[in-house]
Amino acid sequence: MSNPNHLPLELLETFVAIADHDGDAAAAGRQLEISQPTVSKRLAALRRLTADGSRPPWLLLKGKRWLLTSEGERMRGVAADLIRQYRRVEAFAAGGSLPSRPEVSLACGQQAAAGFVKGAVERFLQEQPESRIRLSTARAKARIEGVAAGRFDLAVVAEAPAIIRRTARTELFVETLFEDRLVLAANPRPKATWARQWGELPTDRPAAARDLVGLPFILPEPDATRRQQFDQWIYRSTGQPVDVVIETGGWQTILDFASAGLGVALASQSAIDWLDGTRPEELTTRLLAVRDLHPRIVHLIARKIHGQNEPDLEGTAAGLRSALKRMAEVTTIPR
The missing domain is CATH 3.40.190.10 (Periplasmic binding protein-like II)
Incomplete structure (x- = not known):
């Protein structure tokens, strides 16, 4: 494999343009003011320079679109940053000045x-x-x-x-920086089938996994580390899967759904404390058994x-x- 440390700038520019245009070679070509065949030639050269049997390629062609691999996702940010830095050096060499603000x-x-x-x-x-x-x-x-x-x-x-x-x-x-305990938060509607179960959860001790079976949960997306740990904890302790009604990203979004009465949120204590500086009055919380589900270490x-x-x-x-x-x-x- 050729040394990827000596990638021509034009190949990096083409790679970033493809990524920015969701794999559309024609759109990337218009941005770079080059033809689509030239885009394809550059991407073929990029593949030769960056991939062999031991390293994955940055891009894969699927149909008419180029898709970023995990290696491509890893390299996208640094490639874009290198291009920005090069343009700054170019401007400075042409008689301009670099930003004075640190x-x-x-x-x-x-x-x-x-x-x-x-x-x-x-x-x-x-x-x-x-x-x-x-x-x-x-x-x-x-x-x-x-x-x-x-x-x-x-x-x-x-x-x-x-x-x-x-x-x-x-x-x-x-x-x-600090420890951030995971807690449960909910605002069940009076007629919700799970309202009574939520109200009967202990307030003087952390809730155990067996207390939570049957509750509808609002959880982070499946690839989130805390989601995976929570799913495994419930299943390992009870043999039952988690009943997930909504899965979404972002603690605040999760808590917004919980405030609307749509289920029980798994969220960090700091997310609740930092919601606009105050916790919504209608949202009640319960602790989780820390010995089974460790706090987040930030x-x-x-x-x-x-x-x-x-x-x-x-x-x-x-x-x-x-x-x-x-x-x-x-x-x-x-x-």
């Missing part, structure tokens, strides 16, 4: 962005008003890969260190200084890290 890139989940991350960003910008922050709410896997590839300076994730290492394919700096990740267990951060990025840690210290999660 920039830091941060990735987190939607709930964190509306919660403690928002508080940290507000505090940080008060201290460093000249700074610029680029905030992404990508999925956890994309956040980890983005830090490893240099797309993000920092990311907030709730994955275990072993999963972070496996996803990043390299050692990253990982530090704990981590801050960054690239490492070579040979040291320290984050490779300077200036603006180091300042944002400090602000996130200070805000995490006041994020109180009931034990």
Whole structure:
């Protein structure tokens, strides 16, 4: 295989354009102002340079569309970032100037962005008003890969260190911000068939798996780590599958459905506490048996200084890290 570290810029531009246009070669060609046959030739060259028997290709042709593989998804962000950096260098070499405002890139989940991350960003910008922050709410896997590839300076994730290492394919700096317990939340309508069962759940102790059989659940999507752990916990403890009525992404969306009386939400305590700063009065909660379902450990990740267990951060990025840690210290999660 040829060395993928020497990919021509035009191949990376074509790859990113294809990804941005959902695999439509004609649309990518119009954006790049090249013909569709030229797009196809470039993609064939990209495949020769990046894939062999031991490495998967970045793209696969299915019908008339090019689909990103998992490797393509992993490379998409870093390729786009390289192109942006190249254009900045081009502009500077032509007599322009680089942005004078220091920039830091941060990735987190939607709930964190509306919660403690928002508080940290507000505090940080008060201290460093000249700074610029680029905030992404990508999925956890994309956040980890983005830090490893240099797309993000920092990311907030709730994955275990072993999963972070496996996803990043390299050692990253990982530090704990806080523990975030998973709870159940619901607002059953008076005539709901499950209202009585919800009302009879214990309030003086965590609910066991056997207490939950028969309740209609609103859960994260099947590929979410916490969803998989919850499903396995219920089945392992009771031999019964979870009755899922709605599966969706984002803690806030899950809680919105629960507030509407459509089922029992599995959500993090911080998601409930951070909903517009107050918990909806109609939403009641129950604890889960922590010995069976461990709290989410929220981590801050960054690239490492070579040979040291320290984050490779300077200036603006180091300042944002400090602000996130200070805000995490006041994020109180009931034990």
